Amino acid sequence: MRYEAPKSVQGAVALLAGATGETRVLAGGTDLLVQMRADVVEPDLIVDIKKIPETRAVIEERGGWRIGAAVTGAELKEHTQLKRAWPGVVEAANLIGSTQVQGRATLGGNLCNGSPAADSVPALIAAGALATLAGPDGVRDLPVEDVMLGPRKLALRRGEIVVSFWLPPRPPRSSDAYLRFIPRTEMDIAVVGAGVSVTLDGGGAISAARVSLGAVAPRVLLVPEAAQAIVGSRLDADAQRRLEAAARAACRPIDDKRGTTEFRVDVAAVLTRFGLRFDPALAREDAPFKPGPTEGMIEKDGYTSLSMSFGGNESKAVLKGDKGAAMNRDGEWQSLSELAYSEGPTRFMAMRLQTFKAPATQAAQLASLAKDLKKDGDTYSGDLTDEGAKTMLSFRPRNGDAPAVSNAKGSVKFWLKDGELTKYEFNVKGTVSFNGNDIDQDRTSTVVIKDVGSTKVTVPEEAKKKLS
Secondary structure (H helix, E strand, C coil): CCCCCCCCCCHHHHHHHHHHEEEEEECCCCCCCHHHHHCCCCCCCEEECCCCCHEEEEECCCCCCEEEEEEEEEHHHHHHHHHHHHHHHHHCCCCCCHHHHHHHCCCHHHHHHHCCCHHHHHHHCCCCCCCEECCEEEEEEEHHHHHHCCCEECCCCCCCCEEEECCEEEECCEEEEEEEEECCCCCCCCCCCCCCEEECCCCCCCEEEEEEEEECCCCEEEEEHHHHHCCCCCCCHHHHHHHHHHHHHCCCCCCCEEHHHHHHHHHHHHHHHHHHCCCCCCCCCCCCCCCCCCCCECCHHHHHHHHECCCCEEEEEHHHHHEEEEEECCCEEEEHHHCCCCCCHHHHHHHHHHHCHHHHHHHHHHHHHHHCECCCCEEEEEEEEEHHHHHHCCCCCCCCCCCCEEEEEEEEEEEEEECEEEEEEEEEEEEECCEEEEEEEEEEEECCCCCCCCCCCCCCCHHHHHCC
């Protein structure tokens, strides 16, 4: 066996084009070395591409990102800007094997191993990524969905290598995700994998989408029918049913010890739908579900009436004690528990209302979380304790435990007039780890108390019924 480690793309191409016998390209080696030890392959020539600069770089290019084929998953995880732009791609790369394996595993190797169950490939396809190939005939770009032809079969020509991947510019109000099902909690091969990427218009409707499924056919699939099923919708119940039907129709899985045909088809539909569920904690600065102003009237020992907005979607809500009701998009009043299982902005409003605190209550909480409040005229200000900043950054998702928060810092300021609280503002910064993503947060919240006096809140009868 001959081993070569060229320092240029041209050198690698020349070695592969001129070789006789079986050849293999080494990027991370997490598949190749295992296959060699198991005598699955016995290459006559191994070409290691890790010393080629183009294969090891992550750079911004043409408004998007170019990722070298030999960049490891661990390196991608440390790239804050890339994670912010394409969290689903980075998440998928960091589901390949164990932590130790992720220090070696690469996007190029994961694709060129030719496995329909590869974790990073559905995410790359959903992202609309292009693979840049170099060979004896020059350089060409190929959509990632066209690289894999079947198990262990690629569209690469003799002497070609994958040099890098290009991820396109990220439109405003966009996000992506990758989900998989495995029998164990980690370090297992995907029974089904689903990659999704969507862009929303200013009103919160889906304007563009891409959906990809892995481990349900001889190759990883791009499913345009699934994308078409939801474009123009707000992911309402009908759109979700169309989405699931399209995902099921695209599946052509095998029966094996990890999952039956029927099971894989069902899981593919569910994962595709789950991948499109947004969470306010992951909302981008330009996301259409970003909270807008909340106007409210609070009646002492009675009702709290609120008018809320999320990216142009407005709703009214009424709270009393630990119960609440809000108006859905159809103008109907529903309890918070009912709204928690809806989709889109109304679900976000319900989640926010479940943790709503009246200004007096929240101001008292913030004061208790501050280190030292310093007086300057009619204002008081100070830093939050580290634990206090963590408290204000954390949240509890609908399912599961609260996310981990690190590097939390915060500050608070209160404005008074004639001894009455008229305004307060707090800022919190830190990293929230949620669903495998590390999200850098920098949030400022301002509460203005416009009037203090007797207030009579008018509550619609339909809302009172839900409160009861």
